[in-house]
Amino acid sequence: MDSDFLKRQNRAPIAEALEEYTSERVVPFDVPGHKHGRGNPELTAFLGERTMTLDVNSMKPLDNLCHPVSVIKDAEELAAEAFGARAAFFMVGGTTSSVQAMVFTVAARGDKIIVPRNVHRSVIYAMVLCGAIPVYVDPGAHEQLGIALGMTLPDIENAIRKNPDAKAIFVNNPTYYGICSDLRGIVNLAHAHGMQVIVDEAHGTHLSFSDKLPVSAMEAGADMAAVSMHKSGGSLTQSSFLLVGGTGDMQTSGERTAPEISPAYVRQIINLTQTTSGSYLFLSSLDLSRKRLALHGKELFDKVIDMAEYARSEINSIGGYYAIGSELVDGKAICDFDKTKLVIHTLPVGLAGIEVYDLLRDEYDIQMEFGDFGNCLAYLSVGDRVRELERLVGALSEIRRHFGKDPLVSIPNSYIAPIVALSPQEAFYAKTEHVDFGSSVGRIAAESIMCYPPGIPVLAPGERITEEVLEYLRFAQEKGCQITGAEDSSLSTIRVVV
């Protein structure tokens, strides 16, 4: 890194402006009404005086999130530089708001977006709002682990061939479990067919700051990315970055036929739904976290990788448990693996991932990120230390000793290509009724039904119910899959469009 870069990134314009503002002791005849906390002593005692003093509104020295011209603009430019993006936007509505903005930017009513079938619900909800239509691609599932994987290039090529009018491809980079698709390959394919690539990097903030990790969206040449700075990056919950890629230089992506995205248009899209009084606690947390990652991200995430690798080897030496690692990479559905993710496969010790998740919390005061049928996940980030990992490993070995049983095996699953009959928006607003599950073939589903494992939807609102769907759901139910999403979880009735 050159010294000019470090010098620029050592600034935190929003945080500095807030410091300056508080030192000036300005008399507040504006909102928020707590007036630096004086109006709410109990809350001030609870959160701390400093926090309340920093909870201020947009004003001249602090810029305005809707139309940044000074410190927010500067901070956004620094964030863009740090992430290798053409533009960056500070988002205060969680990464869900960043995902929405990506969908709204690339698709209008009736436009198609190619998405993996296990896409986060925020993407489908965004489609409900704007009227876009999903084209689903099978992400594949790992038979032993029972988790969804990534989209393969041949599957995407196929989707493009059948839907040459699609506007964009949506990619998770990585998935919750750390699985990455061939992002560079997808970007090249998409751009060659006039499509844009929008990337959910909710679990990939750190990718931009290490050369030992999978390629980041911006590095791969994607058009937009939603980055959960608050997950692995260290900012406050609900703060997020929306990045716009591209440089105006067409040569980098070969025969690109998709137009680059205009940051000015993205700003308009964001202003459709984002609050006009963005919290300065969130904004300054984004600003300071960006500074920390730009200056120290490499060392910080090297440490996280080392800790994750150490924990993996210790967990794998307990016996039974399988902490998954880079050995899974097959160049297809698992094109790369994010080594900071600590995913522990628990079935060989005779316990479901969710059981281990519960035992760790209830018996050992250890809170995991989540547990599913076959696995539980520890989220490692800039705040972790080896001593807590020792506790996790120690507790896992104790859980095996006290609660271990004969090995379980994952439930086999098969992918059913959905038939999208109505857009998510049409299905959402349609009149619906309950019908007998057995006689619902041919109707259009009005609710979504998901099977765990592997957490891939079987039906979503607007999709045609087929004989194959019914058979699969009955099979999954018999095998002990957890069926979620349906109002009638016994599946004797199902809600369909009238």
Add this chain to the structure above:
Amino acid sequence: MDLWFSEFHTPHVKLSIKVDRQLYSGKSDFQQIDVFESPEFGRFLTLDGYMMLTQKDEFIYHEMLVHVPMCVHPDVRKVLVIGAGDGGVVRELSRYDTIEHIDVVEIDEEVVRIAKEYLPFTACGFDDPRVQCHFEDGLKYVRHHDNEYDLILVDSTDPFGPGEGLFTKEFYGNCFTALKEDGIMVNQNESPFYANDARAMQRAHKRIHQNFPVCKVYQAHIPTYPSGHWLFGFASKKYHPVRDMRAAAWKELGIETKYYNTNLHRGAFALPNYVQRLLEAMEELPNNDTTSTLGGKA
């Protein structure tokens, strides 16, 4: 010069000791380490500002941690000591000829180095050739040992900071596994008096109780620890700390002690009513699981 060391025992109570001079101050990878010289307590060691030992009253703590289990277990050959970087526990252990091997696991090598330089009255324990030091996390060390030790002594700091892992259920469970079938574990169990210490004391007792069939608590008076009233946990797979004590055999060893004796051993397990109630409240808590923690696979 009016130089004092002060430690807050609660936000509203502090103990201050007049200091002649500070002999050492430094920061290790794990904690702030300081050594002072004082007119009343002699030399004393603090970690992150918390009193660990003073020259004047360390004998009480170290004798009570070591001699109580040594008077109960008939044949201690292999001992694991967790923490204890000052060497005081090892010094007391080294007085038993029957012990063949002592593993000391201290996370912070700096503490041992500083003790050897400034606290020879405890660090002399490290001179014993039976002692082997391992500088690593106690939780990690104990996890890798199975059915190996007759006695485990947990000389931890407080349940926050680097010693936090030594107050957890997983640690006590791993200790259970590392002990032989008649093994004993003794731990420093905090104080029952001030609310925060009492909560830590209860939590530790609860977690040990979940792991060991015999789980008792005994007390000692340690003037420089918060409230002066301090507890130790006696956890064992087989031996009862009073019924199975071998007073005559221990006396025959002729070990000269300043605090401990076999009458005091019996008496130390007689606890004040309020302490008994605090402990019983933890023992009555239902186990969240239906599987008995003792009935699991060993």
